[in-house]
Amino acid sequence: MTNKAIPKKSVSVAIVGSGGAGSITAGSILLEAAGKTGWYGMMNRSVGPQIRGGEAAALVRLANHPVECTAEKYDLLIAIDWKNADRFAAEMPLKTEGLIIADPTSGPIPELISSSGATVAEIPIKELAKEIPGGRENMIAAGLAAGFIGLSVDDLMSVIGTKLANKGQAAIDASRACVEAGIAQSRNYDFRFEIGEADLRHKGRWLITGNEAIGLGAIRGGVRFAAAYPITPATEVLEWLSPSLTEVGGALVQAEDELSSINMAIGASFGGQPSITATSGPGLSLMMESLGLAAASEVPIVVVDVMRVGPSTGIATKSEQSDLNIAVYGFHGDAPHVVVAPLTVADCLYTGQWAAHLAEAMQVPTIVLSDQALGQSRVLMKRPANLSFFAKRKTWERTSEEPYLRYALTADGISPMAIPGTTGGQYTADGLTHSLRGHPSTRRSDQQDQMDKRHRKVADFDYGVHWGEITGEGETVILTWGSITGPAREAIRSLKAEGIKVKLVAMRLIAPFPKEALDQSLKGAKRVLVVEQSHSGQFRNYLRANTEIPGEIRHFHRPGPHNIGAGEIAAQIRDWK
Amino acid sequence: MNAPTKNKFSARDFTSDLTPVWCPGCGDFHVLMSTTKALAELGTPPEDIAVISGIGCSSRIPAYTDCYGFHGVHGRSLALATGLKVASPGLTVLAMSGDGDGFSIGGNHFIHACRRNIDITYIVMDNRVYGMTKGQPSPTTEPDWDSALSPGGTGLSPFHPLVIALASGANFVARSFSGDIKNTTKIIVEAVKHPGFSFVQILSPCVTFRPDEKDWKNTVHPASVEETDDPARAARRIMTDDGMNTGILYRGNRAPYKPQVTGKGVETIELERQFEI
Numbered sequence: 089m090t091n092k093a094i095p096k097k098s099v100s101v102a103i104v105g106s107g108g109a110g111s112i113t114a115g116s117i118l119l120e121a122a123g124k125t126g127w128y129g130m131m132n133r134s135v136g137p138q139i140r141g142g143e144a145a146a147l148v149r150l151a152n153h154p155v156e157c158t159a160e161k162y163d164l165l166i167a168i169d170w171k172n173a174d175r176f177a178a179e180m181p182l183k184t185e186g187l188i189i190a191d192p193t194s195g196p197i198p199e200l201i202s203s204s205g206a207t208v209a210e211i212p213i214k215e216l217a218k219e220i221p222g223g224r225e226n227m228i229a230a231g232l233a234a235g236f237i238g239l240s241v242d243d244l245m246s247v248i249g250t251k252l253a254n255k256g257q258a259a260i261d262a263s264r265a266c267v268e269a270g271i272a273q274s275r276n277y278d279f280r281f282e283i284g285e286a287d288l289r290h291k292g293r294w295l296i297t298g299n300e301a302i303g304l305g306a307i308r309g310g311v312r313f314a315a316a317y318p319i320t321p322a323t324e325v326l327e328w329l330s331p332s333l334t335e336v337g338g339a340l341v342q343a344e345d346e347l348s349s350i351n352m353a354i355g356a357s358f359g360g361q362p363s364i365t366a367t368s369g370p371g372l373s374l375m376m377e378s379l380g381l382a383a384a385s386e387v388p389i390v391v392v393d394v395m396r397v398g399p400s401t402g403i404a405t406k407s408e409q410s411d412l413n414i415a416v417y418g419f420h421g422d423a424p425h426v427v428v429a430p431l432t433v434a435d436c437l438y439t440g441q442w443a444a445h446l447a448e449a450m451q452v453p454t455i456v457l458s459d460q461a462l463g464q465s466r467v468l469m470k471r472p473a474n475l476s477f478f479a480k481r482k483t484w485e486r487t488s489e490e491p492y493l494r495y496a497l498t499a500d501g502i503s504p505m506a507i508p509g510t511t512g513g514q515y516t517a518d519g520l521t522h523s524l525r526g527h528p529s530t531r532r533s534d535q536q537d538q539m540d541k542r543h544r545k546v547a548d549f550d551y552g553v554h555w556g557e558i559t560g561e562g563e564t565v566i567l568t569w570g571s572i573t574g575p576a577r578e579a580i581r582s583l584k585a586e587g588i589k590v591k592l593v594a595m596r597l598i599a600p601f602p603k604e605a606l607d608q609s610l611k612g613a614k615r616v617l618v619v620e621q622s623h624s625g626q627f628r629n630y631l632r633a634n635t636e637i638p639g640e641i642r643h644f645h646r647p648g649p650h651n652i653g654a655g656e657i658a659a660q661i662r663d664w665k
Numbered sequence: 666m667n668a669p670t671k672n673k674f675s676a677r678d679f680t681s682d683l684t685p686v687w688c689p690g691c692g693d694f695h696v697l698m699s700t701t702k703a704l705a706e707l708g709t710p711p712e713d714i715a716v717i718s719g720i721g722c723s724s725r726i727p728a729y730t731d732c733y734g735f736h737g738v739h740g741r742s743l744a745l746a747t748g749l750k751v752a753s754p755g756l757t758v759l760a761m762s763g764d765g766d767g768f769s770i771g772g773n774h775f776i777h778a779c780r781r782n783i784d785i786t787y788i789v790m791d792n793r794v795y796g797m798t799k800g801q802p803s804p805t806t807e808p809d810w811d812s813a814l815s816p817g818g819t820g821l822s823p824f825h826p827l828v829i830a831l832a833s834g835a836n837f838v839a840r841s842f843s844g845d846i847k848n849t850t851k852i853i854v855e856a857v858k859h860p861g862f863s864f865v866q867i868l869s870p871c872v873t874f875r876p877d878e879k880d881w882k883n884t885v886h887p888a889s890v891e892e893t894d895d896p897a898r899a900a901r902r903i904m905t906d907d908g909m910n911t912g913i914l915y916r917g918n919r920a921p922y923k924p925q926v927t928g929k930g931v932e933t934i935e936l937e938r939q940f941e942i
Binding site: 120123124292293294295296300304307308312313315332334335336337339340341343344345347348349350351352353354355356357358359360361363377378380381385468471506508509510511512513514515516517518519520526527528 | 683710711712713715716717725727728731732733734735736737738740741743744745746747748749750751752753755756773774776777924930931932933935936937940941942
């Protein structure tokens with residue numbers, strides 16, 4: 089919901105430094121303090137491949153309205169140092185009216201940054217930190233940012249108290265003193281970046297990442313088992329699930345590789361426990377054979393793919409939407425399954441929960457295509473509503489003396505599943521083509537019937553209104569999926585302010601292809617801009633393989649690592665004469 | 666789960682009505698008999714037992730039992746079994762496969778399942794050949810065994826599964842011969858009863874591609890030494906024996922893997938508090 093009485097404003101801040109300098113901690117403190125005040129926001133991390141000593145930047149955007157994508161241009165850049173600045177400078181272009189804060193002892197400002205025309209304020213960050221016993225440069229930076237933005241000092245101090253509680257009172261006091269020193273410095277300058285009045289009608293903010301939100305969604309949806317193999321940028325899904333599953337009475341096992349993790353999840357689900365694993369592109373490739381097993385043996389399973397730049401190792405810390413093809417087409421044989429994609433960080437919760445529900449209801453492997461831009465972004469969001477999606481598997485109990493037919497042909501294609509421990513329900517789940525009882529079969533009719541059944545259960549399922557999000561109206565449509573939804577929505581808002589009406593159609597259900605619903609949503613469209621983060625245009629090709637898009641079509645796409653931004657999307661529409 | 670009742674069952678209660686695909690004379694028939702006899706003796710009802718396998722001749726075994734079964738993909742039986750046992754600790758879980766499935770494509774899982782020491786029993790029917798694909802050398806095949814794929818032999822030393830199991834942390838290690846149904850049954854009973862990861866290598870002749878293995882009945886012999894709980898001692902013995910030594914060769918006392926379960930079962934809403942600011 090938007091508040092028309094309050095003009096929407098946002099401020100973007102980048103805090104850069106070498107890895108380990110604490111820029112991410114500084115950004116986190118700003119974000120949380122803003123949330124306490126009642127603002128919204130988002131923080132992304134830009135980190136190099138090194139564990140320490142590389143570059144690290146906290147990219148923070150604060151606003152008085154919900155934020156669904158990072159800024160394309162920055163108001164304020166604070167450099168703790170300029171080490172490795174050449175690697176990230178292109179990612180955070182400054183506004184001409186922006187401000188650069190640099191320590192004069194850190195050397196010259198890189199050309200790529202100084203050429204923005206932004207004002208430079210030289211502030212001795214290192215010296216200020218040294219003057220305070222136990223003082224740290226990143227906390228001076230946090231204080232500077234807070235001062236220039238006008239963040240509530242009380243909220244900042246309270247966040248520092250809780251965030252640094254495990255480091256002891258001395259560390260808390262030193263950090264607070266640094267923040268105050270930073271704020272005091274900011275008073276020497278006329279620059280102020282105002283976020284605008286906080287919208288306090290929706291009190292109670294959540295601070296959550298996309299990776300955490302998918303994990304929470306899965307648990308809300310009934311998942312109680314996870315198998316884990318670490319991979320960037322999906323590891324946080326698993327790290328969040330590990331203690332959380334334990335809390336709710338479930339379990340997580342760390343596997344020796346992805347071949348194992350997918351099979352552990354399938355094994356647990358065969359035993360009746362809704363199960364999940366999370367990975368990224370290379371891991372998904374390793375899991376494909378066993379995803380086929382889950383499809384053939386009809387064992388429900390949720391696999392989260394937090395996509396990164398590919399192919400191969402690619403750029404593990406950056407986002408791309410290029411696993412659409414493997415998620416849709418990667419199975420050998422014909423293997424009906426479900427692919428869904430969260431649209432925003434907040435939507436990771438919704439889509440994670442929906443995925444668990446879909447997998448269980450249809451006894452089908454369900455792939456969730458998130459990406460690094462969603463997974464590793466931390467947002468301040470409104471407290472989410474409770475959803476009714478809950479894993480509900482059709483199970484079998486003995487009601488007659490007839491032998492149990494695990495793969496019985498039913499009208500909806502979904503056959504009651506006996507859970508081990510159920511008397512009389514013994515059967516062998518099998519990747520071999522099988523009869524109704526599950527016995528291996530090479531009969532033509534068994535292959536035909538079981539294929540028909542597996543297709544039917546996925547194709548005929550009622551996905552309701554959840555297949556996608558449609559906002560706005562008009563003959564010009566932006567058609568997209570997944571994490572491009574946030575920047576697309578923002579593009580549409582800015583175009584609306586210019587009097588250009590654009591409708592957004594964002595697909596959450598990727599497979600099975602929601603043809604009827606999509607065709608309906610595109611009815612009457614004269615111009616359709618398809619937007620995606622992939623070099624080859626996987627999404628556009630997928631659309632064209634499955635439906636006729638009306639009107640004139642344009643396609644805006646590129647690979648990672650540079651996320652597609654709202655301004656670029658708006659420019660595509662504006663320039664479409 | 667129903668409480669185990671001793672001697673209530675016969676091997677028939679654990680045997681399905683499906684006819685195995687195995688060749689006449691295949692050692693795996695005997696493994697099936699020993700397994701079902703052992704399960705009857707253990708007294709756990711068939712619905713509380715799961716038999717998990719990979720791909721290959723021996724991996725066809727789940728459907729020939731009347732337990733719950735999962736015939737998965739090649740090499741991953743232990744991963745399926747691990748997930749199942751952790752999520753459903755009340756079940757008795759047996760993973761059963763062959764030397765190609767277990768030691769080649771599934772080698773990594775074998776090492777880590779031993780290391781993890783989950784309370785499951787792993788039975789490998791070792792015939793030193795890929796039978797289903799019609800006669801290729803496996804990790805336990807002799808270096809000079811001639812085949813179309815490796816004419817003149819692979820020249821590679823065979824894999825020592827029992828020693829690998831010991832080095833990786835398995836809690837129970839035994840070798841048996843399929844034709845010796847009495848002792849194989851006894852060993853399987855002991856393996857299932859022993860807490861943690863139990864590994865049983867059963868020499869199971871392939872009469873079709875390795876007719877020479879028909880002679881195993883004359884060359885196997887029971888281990889002449891007492892069983893031990895010292896893995897180094899057990900490993901030394903196995904490394905120096907002739908590979909035909911049968912019996913329980915190691916019975917350890919490592920604590921089996923237990924996933925961290927608080928048992929609190931808190932409501933999801935409790936988890937959500939951490940995101941509130």
